[in-house]
Amino acid sequence: MWRDLAPIGRDAGSRGYRRYAWTGADADCRAWFKAQAESRGLTYELDRNGNQWAWLGDPAAGDAVVTGSHLDSVPDGGAFDGPLGVVSSFAALDELRARDAELRRPLAIVNFGDEEGARFGLACVGSRLTAGQLTAEAARQLRDGDGVTLPRAMEAAGYDPSTIGPDPERLARIGAFVELHVEQGRALDLTGDPVGIASAIWPHGRWRFDFRGEANHAGTTRLADRRDPMLTYAETVLAARREAELAGAVATFGKISVEPNGVNAIPSLVRGWLDSRAADQPTLDTVVTGIEKAAREYAERHGIDLDVVRESFTPVVEFEDALRDELGAILGGEAERPIPVLGTGAGHDAGILSGSIPTAMLFVRNPTGVSHSPAEYAAEDDCLAGVTALADVLEGLACR
Numbered sequence: 001m002w003r004d005l006a007p008i009g010r011d012a013g014s015r016g017y018r019r020y021a022w023t024g025a026d027a028d029c030r031a032w033f034k035a036q037a038e039s040r041g042l043t044y045e046l047d048r049n050g051n052q053w054a055w056l057g058d059p060a061a062g063d064a065v066v067t068g069s070h071l072d073s074v075p076d077g078g079a080f081d082g083p084l085g086v087v088s089s090f091a092a093l094d095e096l097r098a099r100d101a102e103l104r105r106p107l108a109i110v111n112f113g114d115e116e117g118a119r120f121g122l123a124c125v126g127s128r129l130t131a132g133q134l135t136a137e138a139a140r141q142l143r144d145g146d147g148v149t150l151p152r153a154m155e156a157a158g159y160d161p162s163t164i165g166p167d168p169e170r171l172a173r174i175g176a177f178v179e180l181h182v183e184q185g186r187a188l189d190l191t192g193d194p195v196g197i198a199s200a201i202w203p204h205g206r207w208r209f210d211f212r213g214e215a216n217h218a219g220t221t222r223l224a225d226r227r228d229p230m231l232t233y234a235e236t237v238l239a240a241r242r243e244a245e246l247a248g249a250v251a252t253f254g255k256i257s258v259e260p261n262g263v264n265a266i267p268s269l270v271r272g273w274l275d276s277r278a279a280d281q282p283t284l285d286t287v288v289t290g291i292e293k294a295a296r297e298y299a300e301r302h303g304i305d306l307d308v309v310r311e312s313f314t315p316v317v318e319f320e321d322a323l324r325d326e327l328g329a330i331l332g333g334e335a336e337r338p339i340p341v342l343g344t345g346a347g348h349d350a351g352i353l354s355g356s357i358p359t360a361m362l363f364v365r366n367p368t369g370v371s372h373s374p375a376e377y378a379a380e381d382d383c384l385a386g387v388t389a390l391a392d393v394l395e396g397l398a399c400r
Contacts, residue, residue, distance in 0.1 A: 001087045005032055005053050005071075006079060010203040016076030016374040021114035021125070022050075022153040032098040033111045036090050041065035042109070047170060048163040049129040050154065056093065057106030063175035064106040065398040067092070067390065070115035070126075070349060074147025076293060077116070077192045078317045084364060085110055088387045096399070105398045114350045119144045119153070119163045121206075121273075127349040131356045132166035132332065139164055139177035174322055176397055179350040179361045180390050182378050186369035187342045191341050196340040196387040197327050198319055203284050203353040205313035206275035209236060209253075209295060215260055215268035229270040230258070232298045232306070239294035247276035249287045250345060273311075277345040281316060317351040320358045330396035331389055340355035346371070362389055 009017045013017030019025040030052060037044045045053040047097070057064070071084025089109040113126035120142040127400030128134035140161070142150040153160035188196050212231035219235035226359050237253045256274040274291065278284035299306040331339045342363065350359040364386035368377050378386075 001090060003037065005029070005083055008032065010074065011076060014076040014374060015078065017073040017231055019071060019073040019077075020119040021072055022119070022150075022159075026072060026113075027157060033071065033086065033131065037109070039225070040090070040093065046159075047130070048165065048167055049126050050159055050164075051126045051130065052111040053112075053290045055106060056108070057103055058219045059106055059108070059173055061106050062173050064108055064173050065394060066108045066110055066174050066177045067179065067394060068108075068110035069179050069181060070112045070114070070268040072116050072118065074116045074118050074372045076374065077118075078182075078370070078374055079373050080364075080366070080373055080376050080378050082115060082181075083186070084182045084378065084383065084386070086181040088364075088383070088390055091387045092391040092394055095387060096395055099391075099395070101395050101399045103398050104334070104400070106173075107394065107398050108174075115349055117312075120150055123206075123314075123347055124349055124352045125150070127352040129164055130170065131352055132168070133352060133355070136165035136318045141167045158249045170196070171353075174357045177350060177353055177357055177359045177388070178327070178362065178393055178397070179348055179359070180364065180386055181348060182371065182376065183342075183363040183367075184344060184346045184371035185368065188340065188363060188365040189367045189369065191340050193340050194365045194382040195201060195331070196326060196342050196363045198344060198350075198363060199324065199341045200319060201314070201341065201347060202277045202279055202345045203281050203314065203316040204282070204345065204347055205288070206311045207274040207276070207288065207292075208309045208311050209274060210307040210309070211236075211270045211272070211295075211299065212307075213268060213270075214266070214305070216266045218262075218266055220309070226266055227303045228266050229302075229304050230267050232295065232302050232304045233272050235298040236272070236291065236295040239298075240276070240291045243287045243290040243294070246290075247278060247283050247287045249276065249283055251276040251287055251291060257358075267358060279343070306326045314347055314351060317353060317354050317357040317366045319350070319360050321360040323358045323360045326396070327362070327393055330393055362386065362393070374387070 009019035042054040067089045117123035154161040212230035213227035239249040257270040257271040332357040
């Protein structure tokens with residue numbers, strides 16, 4: 001499975017992945033998922049929001065155990081973020097069948113669409129729509145960098161966008177959702193454990209900073225006469241690092257847009273996107289408030305107009321204690337020491353769904369700690385340990 005999926009959407013130059021929602025690479029990933037489902041005799045289903053489902057047992061029976069993740073990527077992303085969870089889900093199902101495990105609850109594998117938000121700027125679109133955290137009206141306003149709306153992109157890919165929206169009937173069928181994911185950090189590497197359980201997801205959000213100045217000639221405009229928004233933007237980037245360090249949080253300006261974007265032109269507009277995360281809400285508020293305060297002070301000093309817009313936000317997610325403890329009991333029964341439980345600063349579909357259904361997460365060791373990069377990595381032995389752990393969890397939840 002891994003070898004078949006690996007070439008899809010991989011850029012020959014960067015060696016990273018460009019699997020953006022509703023593109024050709026996304027279509028190939030979706031075809032791969034459907035083929036995996038059908039080859040196992042599973043019931044394949046596409047929901048109203050474009051998420052893919054593969055069912056073993058009767059979906060209408062309710063109280064289903066669901067696992068899976070996503071197949072899309074960030075720009076030049078790594079191979080493991082998302083796909084490891086989907087591949088491991090199919091492999092865990094194969095393992096359950098090899099054990100002759102008898103299901104007492106329906107089991108499903110899901111591929112949530114547009115988790116990374118690389119094309120339309122909002123993460124977890126598929127799961128947000130399903131959970132009602134993104135309205136159909138707001139989703140229809142999403143546009144990519146070329147101005148293509150989400151509905152137009154779906155139509156171009158052969159899907160009907162008229163049905164998008166909350167799907168409470170589907171969520172009502174699910175008794176538990178468990179997502180396996182490569183760790184996006186080095187906590188497991190430091191403890192020497194191949195697999196861990198998630199405790200919580202840090203609150204996080206994305207803010208757009210629009211710095212508006214005055215376009216002018218780069219060679220003839222005196223420094224004293226310039227209203228250069230790039231200077232204010234640069235000072236704000238440094239302020240973000242400073243505020244995050246003081247608070248023990250993270251803050252990143254990772255995307256920028258410049259107009260008119262000429263080598264010999266002073267910009268009229270610099271638009272930067274801030275991603276910030278922290279262990280708790282008050283800390284995150286302190287960091288973002290500090291960054292905006294500094295940005296406005298710099299803007300006033302340089303004669304720059306500034307608008308700040310919060311484009312997305314996800315509050316802290318505490319995974320359900322009972323389900324998390326059940327995973328710990330299943331995986332720790334014969335272990336020499338307790339399975340590590342760790343928090344994460346990364347958002348996931350499991351976090352979005354946690355407000356509607358019981359959710360939990362398993363992490364597989366990433367020795368480099370690198371993610372959202374071609375250097376993202378997990379050793380084969382650790383991946384197989386993750387499959388075994390997921391199979392154990394699914395057996396414990398769905399077969400006993």
